[in-house]
Amino acid sequence: MSSVRAIADELGVSVATVSRALNNHPGVSEEMRKRVLQTADRTGYRPSVGRKPTNVIGLAYPNEPVRADFGAFEAVLLAGVLEGVNERKFDLTFINVNRDKNRSETYEQFFNRKGVRGVIVRPLDNSGMPEAIAADGFPMVLVADRSDDPRVNFIDSDSRRTSRQAVEHLIGLGHKRIGLAIHRVADSDHRDREAGYRTALSGAGIPLEESLIVRAEASPEGGAMMLMSLLEQETPPTAIYFTNPLSTVGALHKCLQLGIRVPKDLSIVGFDDGDIRMRTFPRFTAVCQDAQALGLEAARWLTRSLTGEANGTFREIRPTTLAVLDSTSFPPLTPVRLSERSRVVQAT
Amino acid sequence: MSSVRAIADELGVSVATVSRALNNHPGVSEEMRKRVLQTADRTGYRPSVGRKPTNVIGLAYPNEPVRADFGAFEAVLLAGVLEGVNERKFDLTFINVNRDKNRSETYEQFFNRKGVRGVIVRPLDNSGMPEAIAADGFPMVLVADRSDDPRVNFIDSDSRRTSRQAVEHLIGLGHKRIGLAIHRVADSDHRDREAGYRTALSGAGIPLEESLIVRAEASPEGGAMMLMSLLEQETPPTAIYFTNPLSTVGALHKCLQLGIRVPKDLSIVGFDDGDIRMRTFPRFTAVCQDAQALGLEAARWLTRSLTGEANGTFREIRPTTLAVLDSTSFPPLTPVRLSERSRVVQAT
DNA sequence: CTGGACGCTGGAACAGTTACACTGGCGGGA
DNA sequence: TCCCGCCAGTGTAACTGTTCCAGCGTCCAG
Numbered sequence: 001m002s003s004v005r006a007i008a009d010e011l012g013v014s015v016a017t018v019s020r021a022l023n024n025h026p027g028v029s030e031e032m033r034k035r036v037l038q039t040a041d042r043t044g045y046r047p048s049v050g051r052k053p054t055n056v057i058g059l060a061y062p063n064e065p066v067r068a069d070f071g072a073f074e075a076v077l078l079a080g081v082l083e084g085v086n087e088r089k090f091d092l093t094f095i096n097v098n099r100d101k102n103r104s105e106t107y108e109q110f111f112n113r114k115g116v117r118g119v120i121v122r123p124l125d126n127s128g129m130p131e132a133i134a135a136d137g138f139p140m141v142l143v144a145d146r147s148d149d150p151r152v153n154f155i156d157s158d159s160r161r162t163s164r165q166a167v168e169h170l171i172g173l174g175h176k177r178i179g180l181a182i183h184r185v186a187d188s189d190h191r192d193r194e195a196g197y198r199t200a201l202s203g204a205g206i207p208l209e210e211s212l213i214v215r216a217e218a219s220p221e222g223g224a225m226m227l228m229s230l231l232e233q234e235t236p237p238t239a240i241y242f243t244n245p246l247s248t249v250g251a252l253h254k255c256l257q258l259g260i261r262v263p264k265d266l267s268i269v270g271f272d273d274g275d276i277r278m279r280t281f282p283r284f285t286a287v288c289q290d291a292q293a294l295g296l297e298a299a300r301w302l303t304r305s306l307t308g309e310a311n312g313t314f315r316e317i318r319p320t321t322l323a324v325l326d327s328t329s330f331p332p333l334t335p336v337r338l339s340e341r342s343r344v345v346q347a348t
Numbered sequence: 349m350s351s352v353r354a355i356a357d358e359l360g361v362s363v364a365t366v367s368r369a370l371n372n373h374p375g376v377s378e379e380m381r382k383r384v385l386q387t388a389d390r391t392g393y394r395p396s397v398g399r400k401p402t403n404v405i406g407l408a409y410p411n412e413p414v415r416a417d418f419g420a421f422e423a424v425l426l427a428g429v430l431e432g433v434n435e436r437k438f439d440l441t442f443i444n445v446n447r448d449k450n451r452s453e454t455y456e457q458f459f460n461r462k463g464v465r466g467v468i469v470r471p472l473d474n475s476g477m478p479e480a481i482a483a484d485g486f487p488m489v490l491v492a493d494r495s496d497d498p499r500v501n502f503i504d505s506d507s508r509r510t511s512r513q514a515v516e517h518l519i520g521l522g523h524k525r526i527g528l529a530i531h532r533v534a535d536s537d538h539r540d541r542e543a544g545y546r547t548a549l550s551g552a553g554i555p556l557e558e559s560l561i562v563r564a565e566a567s568p569e570g571g572a573m574m575l576m577s578l579l580e581q582e583t584p585p586t587a588i589y590f591t592n593p594l595s596t597v598g599a600l601h602k603c604l605q606l607g608i609r610v611p612k613d614l615s616i617v618g619f620d621d622g623d624i625r626m627r628t629f630p631r632f633t634a635v636c637q638d639a640q641a642l643g644l645e646a647a648r649w650l651t652r653s654l655t656g657e658a659n660g661t662f663r664e665i666r667p668t669t670l671a672v673l674d675s676t677s678f679p680p681l682t683p684v685r686l687s688e689r690s691r692v693v694q695a696t
Numbered sequence: 697c698t699g700g701a702c703g704c705t706g707g708a709a710c711a712g713t714t715a716c717a718c719t720g721g722c723g724g725g726a
Numbered sequence: 727t728c729c730c731g732c733c734a735g736t737g738t739a740a741c742t743g744t745t746c747c748a749g750c751g752t753c754c755a756g
Contacts, residue, residue, distance in 0.1 A: 004712060014737045019713055029735060048711060054463075056441065075423035082442060089448070091462070093404065093441035094430060100437070114439070115463070220627055249627050256604075256629035279568055279597050281604035281629065352743060362706040367744055377704065396713095396742060 002043035010039055022047070023113065024102045040109070047112050057085055057302060058095040058116035060129075072245060073273040073291050074122075077144065080292035081120060084299025088307055092299075095119065097129065108136040118302045120295075130154070139306060141314060143298040144291070145188060153314040155298045159189060159271075162287045162320040163196025163241070164203075166269045169285070169324065170239045171204045175267060175331045178206075179237035181226035181251070183218040183244055193243040193271070193287070212237055220250025227251040231266075231338040238331035239267035243287075245276050252280045252327070258338070263329035265336045270327070282326035289320045350391035358387055370395070370457065372450045388457070395460050405433055405650060406443040406464035408477075420593060421621040421639050422470075425492065428640035429468060432647025436655055440647075443467065445477065456484040466650045468643075478502070487654060489662060491646040492639070493536060501662040503646045507537060507619070510635045510668040511544025511589070512551075514617045517633070517672065518587045519552045523615060523679045526554075527585035529574035529599070531566040531592055541591040541619070541635070560585055568598025575599040579614075579686040586679035587615035591635075593624050600628045600675070606686070611677035613684045618675070630674035637668045 004018045011018075013032070020028045021036035022045075039045075059081065085092045093116060101110045111119055111133075118139035121130050130142045134151040142154035170178050180197045183190045194213070201208050214229050216222035223242055227250075230237055242248040248270030255262050262268055262282055270277060272286040297316065304310035352366045359366075361380070368376045369384035370393075387393075407429065433440045441464060449458045459467055459481075466487035469478050478490040482499040490502035518526050528545045531538045542561070549556050562577050564570035571590055575598075578585055590596040596618030603610050610616055610630055618625060620634040645664065652658035 003710085005710095015712080016714075016738080017736060020736095023713085025714095027735065032735080072420075072423075075420075075426075078423075078426075086444065086447070091441055091443065093439055095439065096434065099434070253627060253629055279601060281601055351741085353741090363743080364707080364745075365705060368705095371744085373745095375704065380704080 002040070002045045004045075004047075007036060007039050007043065007045060010043075011035060022109065024105060037105070037109070041106065054115055054117065055089065055306075056091045056093055056116045057299070057306075058093050058111060058114060058119040060095045060097050060111075060119045060121045060133075072276065073144075076274045076291040077122070077295040080295025080297075081143075081299045082295075083292075084296040085303055087300060088303035090299075090303050090306075106136050107133045108138045111138055117306050120298055120302060139302060141298045141302045144294055146315075146317070150313070153301070155294055155301070155314070155316045155318065156188070157289045157294060157318040157320050158192060159287055159289060159320045160192040160196040160199075162322050163193045163243070164200040165196075165322050166241060166285070166287050167197050167200035168204070169322065170241070170267060170269060170328060171200065171206070173239075173267065173328060173330050175237075175239040176206060177209075177212065177235065177237040177239075177335075179230040179240040180213045181223065181230070181240055181242045181244075181247055182213065182215050183247075184215045184222075190243055193241075197241060216247070218244040219246050220253065223247030223250030224254040227254050228338060231260075231336060233337075236335050236337045238335045239269070239328070241269045243271050245270065245272050245274075245286075248272075248284060248286070249276060249280055252282075252284060256281065260336055262327050265332050267328040267331070272323070277323065277325060284327035285322075285324045287320050288323050290318065293318065350388070350393045352393075352395075355384060355387050355391065355393060358391075359383060371461065372453060385453070385457075389454065403437065403654075404439045404441055404464045405647070405654075406441050406459060406462060406467040408443045408445050408459075408467045408469045408481075420624060424622045424639040425470070425643040428643025428645075429491075429647045430643075431640075432644040433651055435648060436651035438647075438651050438654075454484050455481045456486045459486055465654050468646050468650060487650060489646045489650045492642055494663075494665070498661070501649070503642055503649070503662070503664045503666065504536070505637045505642060505666045505668050506540060507591075507635055507637060507668045508540040508544040508547075510670050511541045511591075512548040513544075513670050514633070514635050515545050515548035515589060516552070517670065518589070518615060518617065518676065519548065519554070521587075521615065521676065521678050523585075523587040524554060525557075525560065525583065525585040525587075525683075527578040527588040528561045529571065529578070529588055529590045529592075529595060530561065530563050531595075532563045532570075538591055541589075545589060564595070566592040567594050568601065571595030571598030572602040575602050576686060579608075579684060581685075584683050584685045586683045587617070587676070589617045591619050593618065593620050593622075593634075596620075596632060596634070597624060597628055600630075600632060604629065608684050610675050613680050615676040615679070620671070625671065625673060632675035633670075633672045635668050636671050638666070641666065 004015045008015045008018045017028060017032060018036050021033040022040060082092060095114055119133065121133060121140055121142045123129055123145055130140065130147055130152050131149045133140045134149060140153060142152055144156060146154050146156040167178060180194065182194055198208060211233060214226045216226045223246065226247060230240060242251055251268060252262060255266065260266055268284055270284040270286045272288045273291040277284045277286040301310055301314045352363045356363045356366045365376060365380060366384050369381040370388060430440060443462055443464065467481065469481060469488055469490045471477055471493055478488065478495055478500050479497045481488045482497060488501060490500055492504060494502050494504040515526060528542065530542055546556060559581060562574045564574045571594065574595065578588060590599055599616060600610065603614065608614055616632055618632040618634045620636045621639040625632045625634040649658055649662045
């Protein structure tokens, strides 16, 4: 293991210069900084202040500032992560990567500077950050997403299979026209859910109609909008799969408002990260993702990996489950259709 | 500012002994540890590893492990705290006090060892922890609770006044029998809400009936239970104040299940930390606490205090607000009463 | 009585950071 | 042209705290 003094000796400079270069302090030339960083990287330098080991892992958010709309999913995920790090008596700290990371430092240097031994990465966009961290050789695990890069450890849930089951459940009840209400941005989760939907339809020989697929924000308002937009069509669907908890809640709320009886008039399958499906009326049939388990297992593996109890790469895809509750039933004799003025009318 | 070497010189011992004593390492006599700690306390010892300043504040939870039932309130509060620490480019780390704090070390030593410059304290019981931290002189702010100790900085919201307004709102609509559904453990929040209820009733000259006050867990199930228990009474209330978001959600859900029309058959006032009141059916009239602002202002003050932009003590009581939505109306001609078998019947 | 185990302590070497001094190049004014 | 001052860049040394290993005394078993 190299030290600032080893690096200083090798380059023929002083430890002060090395320290300044490593910490992005002013007063050191760009040329010298580059040489120091190269040597540090090559010799595998890790700072160890006073040799004291610190048992902290970071929760790395790429976006700044950390999302204000701290939704249910994030909260449940966090609860799992906290439980997981607690098992090995690690601490958890939030790290705002975009805010603090210097352009010229590697991820390994950045996280070392932050004093964490490993990171749980929660990406919100396609930044390539997980791959870059893994390439730097820093202990990491990506949570609630996946990567093709073989160096990236991750845990994700696959909602494709269960999404297919959910739609097949609707088909089995007799539904022929099934809508899909999906998040506007197509991350891997929502691609899975759409793929499951398409597979179920084609498996049952039901022709796919692009007009039955609508997109909006993953919010209650978005859910209400997608519901309306589907039910205002000429021949509306008799069942809808909402691929997101918040949009499901919004749609169910709108149904109560409009007097649409679920599941008598319309069947709804939703998506659930926690237990929201139990709190709506009616309780809704849902594709369920155990967000807490995702965070728990990610933190567990990372901490065990750091204590030497685990090794190798970690690539886990957890299945989701289908919970059939009260929002799905047989299709109505006459499907519900909304007029332009958002009033309930009977379809012809 | 003293250092381990200064303490060692003063006591005539070695720095190794001082370091061991300060970090609760084995291999140092209890007598020696006590002397070292006394001297450290007296000279105002603060560790500064390599003189590197660290801008981290801790979120101190007294209970272990950190609550698994990470509810909406905690999540919203945390979102505010994260936003607040972000403003001054501080980091946030979770600190599990019961898990890590050694019995023989002071809070100041403990937090210094953890590497945080200040703490936001979120107590879940009457542990006396906030007072002890303040007595140690460590920068702290208590959030979502208050203390009589003049050294304790805190931010809390006062739901007493608005609770009174809420009940007066019901009285103004013509309600005479108003139930109170309250959390089983009487923390300062729930004491406020009960006090507001009592004040409103006595102000309107309505005699208080203890049978109209019921207590249960702050959960959807608890809310449903309290609803049932109130509506099964001989002369049930025509309006109920649920002092907690989750119990309100549970009660409204139960009403939909039982066919009780809110607000036509029964008026309900709830409590909201975020925007849950907008997601239920009907949207419920609520005493609203801005949990995000609580966390935001706590973090803001603490970080500003650490950067020298603020000083003095911080004691803020934020008012709650009454949001009148769709769950409150005039009392019904014949109040709803539930039989023992939980079926809707008409009261005589 | 003696040897080993053990508890406690100190010396020294280690980790990284930073105040201060120094050097050399550059520009501007006499 | 020359000299002074400034400034960027670097080194020296002093500082922070931690830990390995040796030493010293005590106590107990053989």
